[in-house]
């Protein structure tokens with residue numbers, strides 16, 4: 368009868384919504400535990416810097432020159448600020464339902480952003496040579512420098528983690544008429560073609576990657592979130608000389624139009 372059919376339909380709808388509720392709950396739980404493991408992984412490095420600098424300040428106290436003392440205090444401040452922003456953005460990104468980052472846009476120089484990230488990465492590893500080539504034609508960008516710095520840091524961190532000691536890492540940036548592309552390339556094992564899109568998903572790790580390298584599978588997902596929040600795109604390709612990995616970022620250049628020089632006599 369019609370009533371029976373209606374009852375079955377209602378039952379199905381209830382079942383579907385129960386499954387949906389369970390799925391959302393599982394997803395929330397997954398995000399919560401991923402956030403916790405990401406925090407312990409990604410926060411350790413700056414925390415170690417802060418603890419090291421604070422300990423030097425206390426241990427060497429009087430023996431430190433004013434310059435040394437200032438440098439250590441500056442390290443503590445810089446790393447604490449990065450931690451603060453990073454946690455904030457991570458929380459923003461994982462906020463259920465929104466999944467959006469809100470970049471704090473300002474004028475920034477790409478060379479400074481990349482340079483800062485290279486410096487931070489160099490504190491983690493001394494066994495790679497990092498070469499940076501930035502097209503001098505690239506104008507000031509309208510971006511969130513802290514977030515983009517985090518992107519380059521994550522990419523350099525991966526390049527160091529997944530490629531052998533002593534190998535080269537190259538960062539180069541080029542300008543096209545309406546966008547810039549920045550590439551971070553290494554000479555490691557590369558990412559198999561079938562995984563090149565999936566590595567940007569949360570929690571995805573390539574199965575045969577050296578298990579020595581600690582990771583949560585969140586680094587590239589955060590990179591993608593940040594790049595897309597800037598209207599850009601990110602993809603994985605083959606790296607240096609057809610081997611290794613290259614992560615290529617493309618950022619639009621609306622900034623160029625805004626800084627076009629005033630017409631003469633205006």
Ligand code: ADP
Pocket residue numbers: 525526529530553555556557558566571572573574576581582583584585586587588612
């Ligand atoms: P994590 O490094 O924490 O595992 P990511 O999201 O940064 O997470 O990277 C996801 C996966 O992509 C890594 O587990 C690794 O398998 C692969 N990967 C990322 N960068 C590289 C690289 N430069 N070379 C080889 N594999 C990489």
